[in-house]
Amino acid sequence: MLGTRNLGWIGIDFGAQAVKVAQLARRNGQFQLVAAQVVKRREAWSSDPHGPVHSSVGEIEAALASVGAFRGRTTACVLSMSRCGIFGMRVDVGQADREIGRQLASALTCPSEFGYWETHEPDEKSSASDDNVHVLTLPTAWSDRVCEDQSQLGLECRILDGLPLTLARATRLLPDASTAPLVVLDWGFSQTTLCAVLHGKPLYVRVLPDSGAARLLDSIARRIGISQDDAGQALTKHGIEQDTPSDIQRLILEAVTEPLQDMASELHQSINYLFTHRRNLSPHEIVLTGAGATFAGIESWVNRVTGVPTRCFRVPFVAPAHELPPSTVSLLAPAMTLSALAWEAAA
Numbered sequence: 510m511l512g513t514r515n516l517g518w519i520g521i522d523f524g525a526q527a528v529k530v531a532q533l534a535r536r537n538g539q540f541q542l543v544a545a546q547v548v549k550r551r552e553a554w555s556s557d558p559h560g561p562v563h564s565s566v567g568e569i570e571a572a573l574a575s576v577g578a579f580r581g582r583t584t585a586c587v588l589s590m591s592r593c594g595i596f597g598m599r600v601d602v603g604q605a606d607r608e609i610g611r612q613l614a615s616a617l618t619c620p621s622e623f624g625y626w627e628t629h630e631p632d633e634k635s636s637a638s639d640d641n642v643h644v645l646t647l648p649t650a651w652s653d654r655v656c657e658d659q660s661q662l663g664l665e666c667r668i669l670d671g672l673p674l675t676l677a678r679a680t681r682l683l684p685d686a687s688t689a690p691l692v693v694l695d696w697g698f699s700q701t702t703l704c705a706v707l708h709g710k711p712l713y714v715r716v717l718p719d720s721g722a723a724r725l726l727d728s729i730a731r732r733i734g735i736s737q738d739d740a741g742q743a744l745t746k747h748g749i750e751q752d753t754p755s756d757i758q759r760l761i762l763e764a765v766t767e768p769l770q771d772m773a774s775e776l777h778q779s780i781n782y783l784f785t786h787r788r789n790l791s792p793h794e795i796v797l798t799g800a801g802a803t804f805a806g807i808e809s810w811v812n813r814v815t816g817v818p819t820r821c822f823r824v825p826f827v828a829p830a831h832e833l834p835p836s837t838v839s840l841l842a843p844a845m846t847l848s849a850l851a852w853e854a855a856a
Contacts (some may be wrong), residue, residue: 516543518667519579520847521569521586523655525554526698526723526800528568531844532579533777535852540682540824544578545841546571549738553723556699559590559619562650566658573662584659585668585847587675591699591721593647594621595673595714597640602627603725607824609644620649624671628712633789643714645671668850672843673711676704676798678853679846683796683825692792693822694811695843698723701772705778705790713783713790717775722800724748724768732764745836748805750813773814780815795819802839 517533529543548568554560573579596616600608607805609625625644629635652669659666676693680686688708693701703719705713729740747758749765783790801807802821812819822842838845 516580517848518851519584521584522843523565523588524698525589525591526550528565528572528842530572531841531848533845533848541558545637546575550570562647562654564658566661569658569662570817582664584664584666585850586655586666587670587672587843588651590672590702590716592651593645595716596644598642598644599640600642612715621646622649622652672702675843675846677706677709677711679842680706681709682846689793690790692795694795694797695799696722697799705783707790708837713787715779715782720772720775728768729764731759733760744804750810752808776815792817798839798842803836
């Protein structure tokens, strides 16, 4: 029996297509995934961040009930970047709250919450014109909605995190975590978020335009005449990088040629910027999370187009870990990281 102090919070990742829930335990310094579930939405959120605010009560309830292994009522959660805004600003850090609030007042069209963090290490050289903080915004209607949804189910939301911060923390769960800079690429359903991480901090963040995994799925669905769900299963099974593709693999590759070319261009632009303008952030590797990380062959494709060693997020778990396909672990990376915040909060 695991004691409460050895059990992490319930981590909830509110994605545009699905709600991902995970809970870790810690035993003898090692993590154990004691419960995890991915519940797809009946209808994915629209790409319009100012569209209707949807409840996720049904998805949370289904996730917690379907496994029966979740324990406790404390949660930490994060929302899809498709609901958020990300800004770079130059402010006096000592007056950051006031200055950021003033600038956002004229830039945002609805009441919003915001958080910020610095973009440079203390000893890193930067010009007086460079942005020195990243600012993440979330409409208040969305933050209220996810907190109310959890409260309705008797859950206590302790932390509402920002995805770039969650992704940076996820690197600490890697078994061979080092101090070398790396990139976490969260290839989500509706958005792809690239974070250059150093010492556990997301010092460079970019949301790649028109690059969500849904674009690949829709291209396959139209080309082959199948549903989006079936297109996802096809990518998970057959993938996008094959030396000797079969007939179905050739159809898939033809369907995704254009979105992959666009994605390759965006990745090259971001990685090249890091190597030329933020050399201290030049990545030693790329770690993949999100829906795109479940596609077969994705590691070799990203490695080929960027020239940077690439792997999907994987964490070894103490047996008997929750039985999950390895690709699903990459999808659950934010939720698992949020669960681990329980020990950070207790430290």
